[in-house]
Amino acid sequence: MQDWDDLKIALAIARHGTLTAAGRALGLNQSTMGRRLAAMEAATGQPLFERQGTSLIATELGSRVVAAAEHVAGTVAELQVELAGGPTPLEGILRLSAPELLIAPFLASRLAPFISSHPGLAVELVADERPPVLARRDSDIALRFSLPDQAELFVRRVAFIAFAVYASPRYVLSVGLDPEERRAPTAGTFSGCDAVGPPPELSGAADAQWFASVARGARPALRVDGIAAQLAAVKAGLGVGLLPCFIGDDEGLTRLTAPGACPLREVWLAVHRDLRHAPRLRAMIDQLSATMKRERPALMGAPRG
Incomplete structure (x- = not known):
């Protein structure tokens, strides 16, 4: 140089x-x-x-x-x-990668004020759950559900996400479910119901394993990958399904279990250690941290209203 x-x-x-x-x-x-x-x-x-x-x-x-x-x-x-x-003014491209679960239902709308206030900054949201490779600029900042362990990364936990079992009101009535009886479910609590969930090979997360346990004996109505498809199936009345509370509570569904019954999912923020003080990255990190803090009640499944 x-x-x-x-x-x-x-x-x-x-x-x-x-x-x-x-x-x-x-x-x-x-x-x-x-x-x-x-x-x-x-x-x-x-x-x-x-x-x-x-x-x-x-x-x-x-x-x-x-x-x-x-x-x-x-x-x-x-x-x-x-x-x-x-x-x-902040300028250039800033690429933020995150799991699909966080992109459309959470980040896209909540980052809108930040994006509008920095017209020179082009923000790219990329759905990705793989271990981040920030040294190769695949993304500038990564949000992940598992702790990244690369030595070159600066990492901190920014949120927890609560999950619960949901069903459409129509399905609840059709099978006679009483939500109060299932607030603290155990293995097989939802046996006899219809279940919507990921295929077995994609059920490695602790919350997915918990759902597989409480839904033991349930009929697998639909096995589908992706939170958007699972949400659509539950809303259509195909059965009970595990959803993040901040999504399920906004969709007119009936929450059947308490948020604390299912293991929480951690959200980790990762940025290249040498770049975390760059103005545009620092501004986005501060924005993400503030957003996660402000939205903590919704992310943790606190009652609305």
């Missing part, structure tokens, strides 16, 4: 994903960006980015360069705030 301009080139490519978009952000054309990147890679003797589809993804060395650039950019931004007496 020759100077700060080189770092800005690497940072723009990492943030925008293509030479064209990065060049547009810096006021340079694609050919100039290509020449500058080639010169940097020639100087280091190693590639800084590799192509995946239509995007450029940082290599291991490129990720270290980008982390250094983020640090410098953050320091410059803080200095600008101090000198100008006001915040510097």
